[in-house]
Amino acid sequence: MKLFKKQHWIIALVLFSGSMATAQTTIKDFFNDKGMALTYLGIDYYKNRLINDPGGNPSDIKGRLYNSMNEVVVNEMPKNYDIAGAFNRGSFVNSDISAVTARNEKVDAKDISSGNEADFNRLTEADIAAEVKALALKDKDGVGLVFVMEGMKKEEKKSYGSVWVVLIDMKSKKVLMAERMEQEAAGFGFRNFWVSIIKKSLVEIEKKKYKAWKSKYAG
Numbered sequence: 001m002k003l004f005k006k007q008h009w010i011i012a013l014v015l016f017s018g019s020m021a022t023a024q025t026t027i028k029d030f031f032n033d034k035g036m037a038l039t040y041l042g043i044d045y046y047k048n049r050l051i052n053d054p055g056g057n058p059s060d061i062k063g064r065l066y067n068s069m070n071e072v073v074v075n076e077m078p079k080n081y082d083i084a085g086a087f088n089r090g091s092f093v094n095s096d097i098s099a100v101t102a103r104n105e106k107v108d109a110k111d112i113s114s115g116n117e118a119d120f121n122r123l124t125e126a127d128i129a130a131e132v133k134a135l136a137l138k139d140k141d142g143v144g145l146v147f148v149m150e151g152m153k154k155e156e157k158k159s160y161g162s163v164w165v166v167l168i169d170m171k172s173k174k175v176l177m178a179e180r181m182e183q184e185a186a187g188f189g190f191r192n193f194w195v196s197i198i199k200k201s202l203v204e205i206e207k208k209k210y211k212a213w214k215s216k217y218a219g
Contacts, residue, residue: 024169024171025142025169025176027176027217027218030143030167030176031217031218036092037092037143038083038087038089038093038142038143038144039095039145040073040074040077040083040095041095041096041099041146042070042074042095042100042101043066043070043073043146043147043198044104044148044149046106046107046134047127047148048107048149048151049120049151049152050112050154051120051151051153051154052114052153052154053113056113056154058109058110058112059109061112062104062107062112065191067104069194069198070097070101072191074095080199081198081199086205098136099135100146103135117153120151120153120160121162123164123180125178128166128175128178129175132168133173137171137173141171142170144167145166145167146168147164147198148166149161149162149164150162152194158184160183161185161194162182163197163198164180165177165179165180165201166178179213181201181209183200183201183204
């Protein structure tokens with residue numbers, strides 16, 4: 001009888017431990033717990049299209065500029081790219097752009113340039129989920145933030161960027177939140193001009209989007 005009770009207790013403990021191990025973070029958990037750490041994963045350009053810019057050099061964009069834009073965000077955190085402030089994390093933000101860097105290296109340079117303005121607004125939530133699945137996030141857990149760049153549209157007077165702000169459970173690669181934003185690009189030089197989309201998005205998130213998203217997902 002005692003042996004039966006002991007075995008029963010062991011089985012219950014194993015089942016409980018297993019349920020705890022498979023429990024996933026929810027977006028509600030993230031918004032309700034400011035102490036929950038956030039890992040910044042970088043800007044994913046795999047599906048990005050540079051629209052109506054015949055002067056762009058696809059080989060240079062893939063080989064140098066995509067990396068340069070990712071590096072400037074990490075190097076200038078938090079002064080110019082305040083991810084912690086935008087997502088109300090205090091100082092709970094780490095960065096690891098290795099998975100996104102590896103993904104961007106797989107971009108086919110011939111796919112970067114486009115003359116189709118419809119490419120600026122073509123991605124779906126299913127596309128974003130597939131892109132997250134393609135990231136090599138082995139041995140990572142917790143909540144990750146990745147910007148999935150959709151389009152960079154050059155116009156004569158004003159140019160715009162479209163980007164998806166994506167929060168994910170890194171262990172399961174489950175998308176917790178995917179919100180699309182558009183910003184006007186500004187600055188000198190290709191790198192500064194287009195990475196301004198990320199800077200402006202972070203400012204907008206901090207000023208109003210975070211509050212709106214918290215109400216939407218955790219209200």
